[in-house]
Amino acid sequence: MFKTVTTAPYKDQKPGTSGLRKKVPVFQQENYAENFIQAIFDSLEGFEGKTLVIGGDGRYYNREVIQKALKMAAASGFGKVMVGQGGILSTPAASNLIRKYKAFGGIVLSASHNPGGPTEDFGIKYNIGNGGPAPEKITDAIFARTQVIDTYKIADVADIDLDAIGTFDLAGMTVEVVDPVADYVTLMEELFDFPAIKAHIAGGFKVVIDSMGAVTGPYAVEILEKHLGAPAGSVRNSTPLPDFGGHHPDPNLVHAKELYDDVMSPTGPDFGAASDGDGDRNMVVGKNMFVTPSDSLAIIAANATLAPGYAKGIAGIARSMPTSAAADRVAEKLGIGMYETPTGWKFFGNLLDAGKATICGEESFGTGSDHVREKDGLWAVLFWLNILAVRKESAYDIVTKHWAEYGRNYYSRHDYEEVDSDAANGMVTALREKLSTLPGQTFGALKVEAADDFAYNDPVDGSVSKNQGIRVMFEGGSRVVFRLSGTGTSGATIRLYVERYEPDASRHGIETQEALADLIAVADEISELKKRSGRDAPTVIT
Numbered sequence: 001m002f003k004t005v006t007t008a009p010y011k012d013q014k015p016g017t018s019g020l021r022k023k024v025p026v027f028q029q030e031n032y033a034e035n036f037i038q039a040i041f042d043s044l045e046g047f048e049g050k051t052l053v054i055g056g057d058g059r060y061y062n063r064e065v066i067q068k069a070l071k072m073a074a075a076s077g078f079g080k081v082m083v084g085q086g087g088i089l090s091t092p093a094a095s096n097l098i099r100k101y102k103a104f105g106g107i108v109l110s111a112s113h114n115p116g117g118p119t120e121d122f123g124i125k126y127n128i129g130n131g132g133p134a135p136e137k138i139t140d141a142i143f144a145r146t147q148v149i150d151t152y153k154i155a156d157v158a159d160i161d162l163d164a165i166g167t168f169d170l171a172g173m174t175v176e177v178v179d180p181v182a183d184y185v186t187l188m189e190e191l192f193d194f195p196a197i198k199a200h201i202a203g204g205f206k207v208v209i210d211s212m213g214a215v216t217g218p219y220a221v222e223i224l225e226k227h228l229g230a231p232a233g234s235v236r237n238s239t240p241l242p243d244f245g246g247h248h249p250d251p252n253l254v255h256a257k258e259l260y261d262d263v264m265s266p267t268g269p270d271f272g273a274a275s276d277g278d279g280d281r282n283m284v285v286g287k288n289m290f291v292t293p294s295d296s297l298a299i300i301a302a303n304a305t306l307a308p309g310y311a312k313g314i315a316g317i318a319r320s321m322p323t324s325a326a327a328d329r330v331a332e333k334l335g336i337g338m339y340e341t342p343t344g345w346k347f348f349g350n351l352l353d354a355g356k357a358t359i360c361g362e363e364s365f366g367t368g369s370d371h372v373r374e375k376d377g378l379w380a381v382l383f384w385l386n387i388l389a390v391r392k393e394s395a396y397d398i399v400t401k402h403w404a405e406y407g408r409n410y411y412s413r414h415d416y417e418e419v420d421s422d423a424a425n426g427m428v429t430a431l432r433e434k435l436s437t438l439p440g441q442t443f444g445a446l447k448v449e450a451a452d453d454f455a456y457n458d459p460v461d462g463s464v465s466k467n468q469g470i471r472v473m474f475e476g477g478s479r480v481v482f483r484l485s486g487t488g489t490s491g492a493t494i495r496l497y498v499e500r501y502e503p504d505a506s507r508h509g510i511e512t513q514e515a516l517a518d519l520i521a522v523a524d525e526i527s528e529l530k531k532r533s534g535r536d537a538p539t540v541i542t
Helices: 032-042 062-076 091-100 136-146 182-191 194-202 216-227 257-264 293-302 326-334 345-353 377-391 395-406 421-437 517-527 529-533
Strands: 002-006 020-023 051-056 080-088 105-109 121-127 151-155 166-170 173-178 207-210 271-275 282-286 289-291 316-320 337-341 359-362 366-369 408-419 446-453 470-474 479-484 492-502
Touching (some): 002 062, 032 136, 032 151, 062 166, 062 173, 091 121, 091 182, 121 136, 182 216, 182 377, 194 377, 207 216, 207 257, 257 271, 257 282, 271 377, 282 293, 282 395, 289 293, 293 316, 293 326, 293 359, 293 366, 293 377, 293 408, 316 326, 316 345, 326 395, 337 345, 345 359, 345 366, 366 377, 408 421, 421 470, 421 479, 421 517, 470 517, 517 529
Parallel strands (some): 051 105, 080 173, 207 271, 316 337, 316 359
Antiparallel strands (some): 002 151, 020 121, 105 121, 271 282, 282 289, 359 366, 479 492
């Protein structure tokens, strides 16, 4: 029933900030997926007879790898696996299942916002028992195991029918195929004022959500159309497809431009939102107002008590280092903790588990709270709908009033994608070498106050994470940040983050790139970004 298969290591299986991501043909190599899955199991202890959650975003190769993982889980000694019907589970829904049913952990199959298809991206990530991404000590152990692995164990049995809800036996292990949506909807009903939102929509407030051919379609249809009463068709591109219907499921102003243009048109919806491949990212747009992820985090935190699940207030706010400091000002006014972490949702886990933070966010269109241990795109959209329904104001008014009270953090991210890896690493190395010489230097009207390579000391477990992004801070609160992304599969992505704080409300109407122009120019001068990348302009500006 069980067999041991001889294999050989692949040297390129080091997990990034969100697991192992490669092109589908790489994962289709002999034993490639099996090696990594076995390395996960070999790096864990104490799971015999316990429950594992498995699901993915429905992208190409999802079903095939789920069948492999099920058979390998049985061979390794798990007692039960819960798997989403059709192999579908959004990343936040998977986190919820792990937490709700006290599973040992979970395997999430996704490459998040990256394209899907036979020659596009695929990914495998392990989540621990709190529902969050595995910490570095586990991912480091997984990688170390991949370098020496020589066998894997698998059940030699037929595939499970993933489309039939029910309980099945697989080589002595129980497999429960579950409705991927139901438990998540129940959780959202507990957190948000569904009657108020439903009444707001019934009163003529028009909402559209673009699921971009990805995993949130069934979740959004069930919640927005069936529970909240939005007209049929309010959720666009709602069927999850292996290639996302040709969409690049990254909810930003480039890939969700059609939605943005629709909301901005005179006769378009009052509010629009989009989500990514696995459902953990979001974009929110109101009439005449694109809400930046950094502002969204701050405004959700400032208005948190309007949602029933947060009526007693929040313990603290956490944000990734590149995310703007807008939320810091909210935390200061509320008198609660503010935590700045490296990029990667796994760094929020300890803070959430310890009760130090309640609301978390990253500038890369990710927002969430302690309800799960992943960022959660639909949660953020529902929070906005809750705020809009209770305040009965437009998104434009809510954002501009927030700026008037707290000041505006002009903020933008410039992505240079698929840059030659050696060139990108060379830029970062050169920057690190000049960090000590930058403080005190003047560039036009900008004077460098400090410069460093961000390191994080976890206040819960004392762990230290170094080299998390290069920061150049200027007098007056402006800054630029340089970072290599760990979410791509081809070359390197250089990310430049630019921020200027403006307390004067009379200056809050400047176009963002214009407000940041001098900082963008100085960032290029300091880093030689365009010269070293060979690019005249960013691939994407958000």
